[in-house]
Amino acid sequence: MVGDLFKRIINAIRFLSVLTFVGVSCPVLSPAGGEDLTIAAASDLNYAFKELVADFEKRTGNHVKLSLGSSGNFFSQIQNGAPFDLYFSADIGYPKKLQEAGHALPDSLYKYAVGRIVLWIPARSPLEVGKLRMDVLLDPSIKRIAIANPKHAPYGRAAIAAMQYFKVHDRVKDKLVLGENISQAAQFVESGASDIGIIALSLALAPTMKAAGKYWEIPSEAHPPLEQGAVILKNSKNREAAKLFMEYVKGPQGQEVMRRYGFTLPG
Numbered sequence: 001m002v003g004d005l006f007k008r009i010i011n012a013i014r015f016l017s018v019l020t021f022v023g024v025s026c027p028v029l030s031p032a033g034g035e036d037l038t039i040a041a042a043s044d045l046n047y048a049f050k051e052l053v054a055d056f057e058k059r060t061g062n063h064v065k066l067s068l069g070s071s072g073n074f075f076s077q078i079q080n081g082a083p084f085d086l087y088f089s090a091d092i093g094y095p096k097k098l099q100e101a102g103h104a105l106p107d108s109l110y111k112y113a114v115g116r117i118v119l120w121i122p123a124r125s126p127l128e129v130g131k132l133r134m135d136v137l138l139d140p141s142i143k144r145i146a147i148a149n150p151k152h153a154p155y156g157r158a159a160i161a162a163m164q165y166f167k168v169h170d171r172v173k174d175k176l177v178l179g180e181n182i183s184q185a186a187q188f189v190e191s192g193a194s195d196i197g198i199i200a201l202s203l204a205l206a207p208t209m210k211a212a213g214k215y216w217e218i219p220s221e222a223h224p225p226l227e228q229g230a231v232i233l234k235n236s237k238n239r240e241a242a243k244l245f246m247e248y249v250k251g252p253q254g255q256e257v258m259r260r261y262g263f264t265l266p267g
Contacts, residue, residue, distance in 0.1 A: 035238040037064045037245060038083060040074040042090035042228065043183035044115055044155060044200035048261040049088070055257075056248050062241045070181040072152025078103060078233065085236040086245060090115060090182075091154035092229030104231035105239075112249055113263035115226035116201040117158050118215040120189055129196075129216045134166035136196065136216075137175075145175045146188035146197035154226055155182040159198035161223035189213075201262035228263075 041049050046068055053064045067074075071089040078087060078098060087104075089095050092111055098104045119136065121129045129136050137145060148156035156178070163169035177193070179185030182200050189197030190212055204215045230249075232242045248254050255265055 035241070037062050037085050037238050037241040038067070039064060039086045039088065039245070040067050040069070040078070040082070040084040041088040042071045042074075042154070043068045043181040044090050044202050045088060046183050046203065047206040048202055048257050048263070051257050052249065052254055055253060056245055059248075060241070060244060062238075062244070064245070068181075068183065070148065070153040072154075073181075076152075081235070083235065083237070084233055085238050085242040086230060086232055088112065088228070088230040089154075090226060090228050092227045095229045095231040098233070099231055103234055105234055105236075108232040108246070109229060110231070110246060110250070111227055111229050111266055113228045113258055113265055115155070115158075115228055116220065116262055116264070117155060117162065117198055117218045117223065117226070118201050118204045119196060119218060120186070120199050120204050120209070120213050120215040121196045122189070122192070122213050123211075125195070125214075127196075129214055133216055134163070134168055134218070137163070137168050137172045142172075142195045143175060144177045144188075144194040144196075145172060146177045146179060146185040146194035146199070148182040148185045148199075149178040149180060153179075153181050155198075155200055156185075158223040158226055162198065162218050165222040205260070205262050 049066060053066050056062065057064055071091050071094050074087060075094040078084060087095055095104060095109055099109050119129050121127060127136050127139055147159040150156035150160050160169065163172065177188055179188055183203065185197050186199045186203045186209065188194040190209060201217060203209055230246065232239065232246065236242050258265060
């Protein structure tokens with residue numbers, strides 16, 4: 001009798017230990033849904049969102065399909081019925097327009113960050129970008145300057161504005177090489193296809209680019225603020241997971257990752 005009671009107590013302790021381990025090591029925010037969560041995100045979020053998505057999938061069991069590109073191109077695609085659940089833009093103006101046109105859920109608009117731009121140059125370059133600042137673009141050795149296409153990429157528009165602010169744009173405009181988005185502009189300069197680039201701080205802080213180059217952060221007053229916004233789309237097939245991901249980005253884990261990649265956060 002005593003032996004059986006002792007065995008039951010030991011088994012109960014082991015069971016509680018397992019529950020405690022699972023609760024601590026594998027936190028689950030919500031049961032996984034049947035549909036994949038589809039996210040269209042500005043390419044400045046490349047490294048930050050790959051971290052966030054991996055952690056979100058682990059925590060919730062939801063599977064995420066992440067598409068990265070220019071905010072303007074995604075805006076056009078969504079207007080034409082592209083099947084995304086969430087849209088994270090580098091320009092809050094795009095999701096605002098979607099909400100006004102009835103393409104996004106009412107009250108889902110969220111300003112998730114303010115971005116920054118930097119002048120990035122490979123570490124092998126003898127030019128001191130931190131000392132020369134924007135005047136480095138005038139150096140005779142600079143033949144190609146990578147930026148995102150300002151027609152549909154907010155970071156490209158910010159780059160043009162910064163060059164105009166420092167009165168160098170007209171002297172270097174013929175050297176500009178346009179990437180389809182800010183990630184492609186970063187690839188141009190990292191690969192050596194361009195000599196220097198104006199890219200997102202979030203990309204410059206990524207481990208590979210941080211090791212491969214040096215940068216100067218362009219003052220925020222040199223360009224319009226890169227206010228970045230997100231919405232849940234009206235045609236979302238996975239609204240619950242979309243709301244869950246939005247809350248995750250707003251939460252401490254999401255905020256820590258965004259802060260680490262140089263974004264200024266709401267509040």
